[in-house]
Amino acid sequence: MPSLQPVGNFNRQLAASTRNPVAPLLAMALICVVAEVVRSQQARIDIKVAPGAARLFIQGTCEPRNVWSFRDSYAGGVGVGGRIRNFQLAAADGSHVLIRNIAPGQFESNRPATRFEYEVDISPRESAADAARISWLSSERGLLMLADLLPIQPAINGNQHSEKPVMVRLELPAGWSAFSVEKTLADHFEIGDPDRVVIAVGKNLHTASRRVGAMSLSFIVDGEWSFDNTEPIDMAMKIVKSHSNTFGSTPTGAAAVILFPFPRPTEGSKWSAETRGSTVTLLMGKLPSKVSALAQLSTPLTHELFHLWVPNGLALNGDYDWFYEGFTIYEAARTAVRLDLLTFAEFLNAIARAYDGYRLGNDADRLSLIDASKRRWTTGQMSVYSKSLVVAFLLDLRLRTISHGKSSLENVYRELFKRYGSTLATEVQGKSESDGNDAAVNALTASLGSDDFVRMFVRNPVSLNLSAELSAFGLTVESVGRRTQITVNAKLTRAQRDLLRQLGYNEITRATRSK
Numbered sequence: 001m002p003s004l005q006p007v008g009n010f011n012r013q014l015a016a017s018t019r020n021p022v023a024p025l026l027a028m029a030l031i032c033v034v035a036e037v038v039r040s041q042q043a044r045i046d047i048k049v050a051p052g053a054a055r056l057f058i059q060g061t062c063e064p065r066n067v068w069s070f071r072d073s074y075a076g077g078v079g080v081g082g083r084i085r086n087f088q089l090a091a092a093d094g095s096h097v098l099i100r101n102i103a104p105g106q107f108e109s110n111r112p113a114t115r116f117e118y119e120v121d122i123s124p125r126e127s128a129a130d131a132a133r134i135s136w137l138s139s140e141r142g143l144l145m146l147a148d149l150l151p152i153q154p155a156i157n158g159n160q161h162s163e164k165p166v167m168v169r170l171e172l173p174a175g176w177s178a179f180s181v182e183k184t185l186a187d188h189f190e191i192g193d194p195d196r197v198v199i200a201v202g203k204n205l206h207t208a209s210r211r212v213g214a215m216s217l218s219f220i221v222d223g224e225w226s227f228d229n230t231e232p233i234d235m236a237m238k239i240v241k242s243h244s245n246t247f248g249s250t251p252t253g254a255a256a257v258i259l260f261p262f263p264r265p266t267e268g269s270k271w272s273a274e275t276r277g278s279t280v281t282l283l284m285g286k287l288p289s290k291v292s293a294l295a296q297l298s299t300p301l302t303h304e305l306f307h308l309w310v311p312n313g314l315a316l317n318g319d320y321d322w323f324y325e326g327f328t329i330y331e332a333a334r335t336a337v338r339l340d341l342l343t344f345a346e347f348l349n350a351i352a353r354a355y356d357g358y359r360l361g362n363d364a365d366r367l368s369l370i371d372a373s374k375r376r377w378t379t380g381q382m383s384v385y386s387k388s389l390v391v392a393f394l395l396d397l398r399l400r401t402i403s404h405g406k407s408s409l410e411n412v413y414r415e416l417f418k419r420y421g422s423t424l425a426t427e428v429q430g431k432s433e434s435d436g437n438d439a440a441v442n443a444l445t446a447s448l449g450s451d452d453f454v455r456m457f458v459r460n461p462v463s464l465n466l467s468a469e470l471s472a473f474g475l476t477v478e479s480v481g482r483r484t485q486i487t488v489n490a491k492l493t494r495a496q497r498d499l500l501r502q503l504g505y506n507e508i509t510r511a512t513r514s515k
Contacts, residue, residue: 043060043061043062043063043166043167044060044166044167044169045059045060045150045166045167045168045169046058046059046169046170046171047149047168047169047171048170048171049137049144049170049172049173049176050173051137051138051140051142051176052139054121054122054123054136054138055120055121055122055137056119056120056122056135056137056149057117057119058116058117058118058119058120058149058150059117059118060115060116060117061115062114062116062151064092064112065109065112065113065114065154066110066112066113067108067109067154068087068099068106068107068108068109068116069081069106069151069152070084070105070106070148070150070151071105071152072103072104072105074133074147074148075129075130075377076129076377077125077127077129077130077133079104080105080134081103081104081105082104082105083105083120083121083122084104084105084120085118085119085120085121086119087099087101087107087116087118088116088117088118089107089109089113089115090113090114090115090116091111091112091113091114092114094115097109097110097112097113116151120135120149122136122137122142122144122149123136123137124136124137124138124263124264126264128262128264128266128270128272128283129272130272131143131262131263131264131272131283132272132273132274132281132282133145133272133274133281134148135148135149137201138263140202140204140222140223141200141201141202141203141204141205141222141223141260142200142201143198143199143200143201143258143260143281144198144199144200145197145198145276146168146191146194146195146197146199147194147196147197150166165183165190165191165192166190166191166194167188167190167191168189168191168199169188169189170189170199170201172201175203176201176202176203177201177202177205178199178200178205179199179201179205179207179218179220180197180199180256180279181218181254181256181277181278181279182197182199193277195276196276196277196278197276197277198258198277198279198281200220200222200260202222202260204222205220205222206220206222206229207219207220208221208229208230208233210233210237212237212240212241212244212250213244213249214249214250214253215250215251215252215254215255216253216255217233217236217237217240217254217255217256217257218254218255218256219232219233219236219257219259220257220259222260222261223259223260223261223286224261224286225286225293226286226288226289226290226293227293227294231294232257232259232294232297235294235297235341236301239301239302239305239335239339242338242339243305243306243308243335246331246413246414247309247413247414247417247421248414248417248418249417249421251278251308251309251417251421252313254278255278255279255280255308256278256279256280257279257280258279258280258282259284260281260282260283261283261284261285261286262283262284262285266285268285268286268287268288269285269287269296270284270285271284271285271296271299271300273300273301273304274304275304275307275308275312276312277312278308278312280301280304280305280307280308282297282300282301282304284297298336298341298342299336302332302333302335302339302341303328303329303332306328306331307324307328309413310323310324310328310413310416310417311436313417313421314416314417314436314439315421315422315434316420316433316434316435316436316439317433317434317435318436318437319373319374319376319437320370320373320436320437320439320440321373321376321384322369322372322373322384322388322391323388323437323440324436325384325385325388326369326384326385326387326388326391327389327391327392327409329385329388329389329392330388330389330392330396331392331410331413333347334347334409334410334503334504337503337504338504343504344503344504344505344506347503347504348475348486349485349486350389351390351393351486352477352483352484352485353483353484354385354386354387354389354390355386355390355464356482356483357386358386358387358390358464361383361386361387363375363383364386364387365463366461367461368458368459368460368461368462369383369384369457369459370437370459372384373437387464390464390466391457391458391464392409394453394457394469394470395409395444395448395453396408396409397470397473397499398448398453399412399447399448400499400502401473401495401499402448402449405498405502407447412443412444412447415443415446415447416439416443419439419443420434420439441454466486470486473496473499474488474492474493474497475487475488475489475500476488476489488505
């Protein structure tokens, strides 16, 4: 994709901003002849990307306002608002507007302003995990996440999402290109909801696209990897097809996966990922072995692509992370087994590791899964991820047992998507949504025919005894040193064998490995 270049006066203003920070405001005053701005005007943003300084120079227009706030924290990362520099405002007639910096990333003006400009320091942060969640820029590439780069949209009549798209233009260095799943019109992106947008920029972006049903899937790769650039998208296609079979449809008309190396030196075994809107962002360390690198890629890719459906494709709100994170990790592992990306033994090992992680958490038995989700980024992560994964396994076993293999957790997801699914490409943000906790709890309760399990394991705090819970399903839980091990019993009833076969158990493989 060619670089997107700002045109006309804004292009010259952005170029001048690196030399004289006052020049853009003077230029705006010269070209601005409008006496007033109506509230319905469309926001226009111009972003100049300066990799050498790890800076963005941003200016634009918007509806008149007196308060300007930038996100200061996200997903456990703090101090984000403090990256804003040289914030300046102008009124519709081009006159300078006085501002007061009341906190990092928080500004007030003495009268309504409709034009703004500022710089953002997006040097890569120290935390590797932040690289998939918070904007950064290096000399080779970068990720622009508009949620932490643009002022927060003020709520109007309780709705914080504008009905009009934001027009975003980029000025990139020579030889650089940009990619986003957002609609591209000539020299700009048309952004529906900035909070859900990721734009990849870089010197050497390699893009490939395939179709899965009604959805176009793009894969954007940069960096040197031990695998061929076509192998990740082949893997992603298999995963998306499997997820589509689970839900019965695709979640959006267009989706993308961005695969970058970390911007700072990191261990090869590290990875960090996030799905925002219809874009999966995945940062990985570099492993020299092709087999190991692809195996490492399969874990976050299977999980994050599931997020295109849950929660991103659902018209649900609230903190129900126990379901869309913990339960999704479990379902992603099930998908990996079906696609031969994970063996059944490795699947059981993943459950055992999650159980060990849960037992190490200080909060794990004090909080219900619902309460832990509200504290995910403070004290609730062990319950949200590890404990929820184990609970999902227990629920799936029970559901398959009582239905004699006719129902599973996958059926719950399908019913949720039928009831609350919304196409990402056409979804109108801010519309009436249902509470995610209520929707998930009701769906699980309906599938089980009783609220006993959900009340015990989701709504209330509970201490898990994995050995006692799994014994009825032909599985044995043992402690090997400090680690838990889950194995299949040597003797199984017919019902137990049929159940475990549904999950990927193969006694022939087991017998071969035991020799």
